[in-house]
Amino acid sequence: MVLTVEDGTGLPGANAYVSLSEANTYFSERNNAVWAGKTNPEKEAAILYATSFLDAQFYWLGHIKYTEQALGWPRILVYDREGRPIDTDSVPRRVKNAACELALEALDKPLSPSLARGGNVKRQKVASLEIEYFDRASSQRTFPIVRQILAGLFKDSPTAELFRA
Secondary structure (H helix, E strand, O other), X not given: OOOOEXXXXXXXXXXXXXXXXXXXXXXXXXXXXXXXXXXXXHHHHHHHHHHHHHHHHOEEOOEEOOOOOOOOOOEEOOEOXXXXXXXXXXXXXXXXXXXXXXXXXXXXXXXXXOOHHHHOOOOEEEOOEEEOOXXXXXXXXXXXXXXXXXXXXXXXXXXXXXXXX
């Protein structure tokens, strides 16, 4: 498998926000033994999965910079929480960090698993252990660290801006 890392030029064939080297450095700085214990092909597959999950799951603010680019970044008209423009010729470090965090999660289990009957578990009992979810509990996995890392770069729905007063 070949990672084609988006370099800020809007590569039509890009399939990753972060290189294997960048991810290795990210996890090395955090002394993460789980990442270190995986093979390069496992890590690369996880990076590909994390990148596609990010673009499928998050509605990025602003607009893509190039019509032919394969991924959601680079973008124009995006600002940080302080109102400073985000560089339009690169993938923000926060997007790369989020890709790393999701890649680590993907090594353990699917980011968006197929769920029997939509995951709407009312009650599950195994021996004396019983789990019952609240009615509004999502059946999907959530990744709070990723949402925190990406705060200010995405909206929760494609029409979220239309309803702001």
